[in-house]
Structure formats: structure tokens, C-alpha cells
Amino acid sequence: xxxxxxxxxxxxxxxxxxxxxxxxxxxxxxxxxxxxxxxxxxxxxxxxxxxxxxxxxxxxxxxxxxxxxxxxxxxxxxxxxxxxxxxxxxxxxxxxxxxxxx
Numbered sequence: 001x002x003x004x005x006x007x008x009x010x011x012x013x014x015x016x017x018x019x020x021x022x023x024x025x026x027x028x029x030x031x032x033x034x035x036x037x038x039x040x041x042x043x044x045x046x047x048x049x050x051x052x053x054x055x056x057x058x059x060x061x062x063x064x065x066x067x068x069x070x071x072x073x074x075x076x077x078x079x080x081x082x083x084x085x086x087x088x089x090x091x092x093x094x095x096x097x098x099x100x101x102x
Contacts, residue, residue: 004088017044
């Protein structure tokens with residue numbers, strides 16, 4: 001789900017667009033193929049769900065929106081985002097806290 005790269009940290013997401021609110025709702029898959037499942041309030045039209053995911057991830061990990069970049073899955077439910085400049089350990093810690101609150 002999380003991987004360290006030279007540019008930052010990548011996070012694998014499974015989006016569920018059209019939900020009542022944007023929130024983490026669990027884990028999709030297992031092991032190395034696991035993805036963070038996020039319900040997205042925005043519809044999957046004209047990139048609105050992707051924009052909502054970028055805003056949600058930026059807020060959740062205390063990053064500026066310009067540091068969150070969609071690198072694959074623009075029109076799919078399975079997506080990979082780059083958290084540019086992020087370090088793996090603090091992101092893992094923050095994700096653990098976020099998962100405890102869902």
C-alpha cells in the first residue's frame with residue numbers, strides 16, 4: 001500500500017466514488033496488493049473524484065495539495081498517488097492513526 005521512492009512515498013488507493021462523504025473505509029486486498037479503500041463524495045466525472053482524493057490525501061497527511069500527484073489510474077478505481085517529498089515512517093504513522101479512527 002505504501003512504498004518509498006526517490007521522489008517521496010507512493011500510496012495505492014481503491015476509490016469508491018459517489019459516497020455520502022469522503023472517508024477511509026478500510027483496506028482492499030491483501031499483502032503487497034493491498035490498497036487503502038477511500039469513499040469519495042465527488043462523482044467520477046471530469047476528474048472530480050480524483051481532485052477530491054488529492055484534497056483528502058493532502059489534508060490527511062498534512063501536505064500541500066501540489067505535493068499529491070496522481071501517477072496511475074486516472075480513470076480507474078485503483079489508483080496510485082505520489083506524496084512528493086514525504087518520508088515513509090511519518091506517513092505510516094499517520095496512516096495508522098487514520099485507520100484507528102475509521
